[in-house]
Amino acid sequence: MSKTSIETEQLQNPIVFTRADPWVYLHTDGFYYFTGSVPGYQAIEIRRAKSLNELENGEKKIVWIAHDEGPLSQLIWAPEIHFIHDSWYIYFAASDHAEDRNQFYHHRMFVIENNHVDPFEGTWVEKGQVITQFESFSLDATVFELRKTLYYVWAQQDPRIPGNSNLYISEMANPWTLKGKQTLLSIPEYPWEQIGFMVNEGPAVIIRNNKVFITYSGSATDENYAMGLLWADADADLLNGFSWHKSVEPVFKTSEKNAQYGPGHNSFTTNKQGEDILIYHSRPEKNQSGDPLANPNRHAIAQVFTWDEAGFPVFGEPVANTKSEEKVIK
Structure with a gap:
């Protein structure tokens, strides 16, 4: 039996229940650090464990609470934890009101x-809004470093372009400030990107085989x-839109056979x-x-994937759960 098949059998899914937009980062201390959208959307929680299977019951801590009012008071979505230049950073989106559907267009x-070596210790300090070149609905930021340059990739609405959000990339002056131009990477142009809403969101980056891939x-x-x-x-100008290519079809989608519906907003580890x-x-x-965003049954799933001869990821089909759904929302 191959190493890959052994690891696939060992993973017990979901690895964390009721956590949409899951982000996992394997640090040099041997811990997997996890965060995701907490039901109710009013807090940022981090977890850690020495294995993916242990994250559900691993050490966890609420590190930030939404404000009582203002732009950081509502709908705290899609946090990501990163370790950059010897400090910890959590990127997230927030809104200033939640009365109706228009709330979504208030997100920034x-x-x-946190400068402490241990993100469960020290103090988490607000560095403020990440300012883009135009002010509009924006969310789902991620960061990556290549050749000592830090890049920021995110989703944002441009009122001149039909749809809810597009993907952009920019260089960063530091982990909370963009610099130079921001480049449009992708718009929701294909039918599979336009069901219900015209959306490109939730980017995640993996660098392999001399290529930069963004799911x-x-x-x-x-x-x-x-x-x-x-x-x-990887050696192209990443701020030149002509450097980027896009798959016409989705690379990972619902598996009715395995009862996994709407897989997405991924990360890599x-x-x-x-x-x-x-x-x-x-x-x-x-x-x-009702509104699917109000349904907390999105769970965090983990599965091994491979690469083809051309150096592209092969994600396969979403795997079936090995654990039954927990009834208590945590």
């Missing part, structure tokens, strides 16, 4: 910082949610053997009624 992107998610967050793929050569792991959220059934 923010970052908090992202499209359509509404119900069973139609699916993942797409962008890529550029590795297991202790160095194999690449896809982390994503998925629902165990189709959304029955």
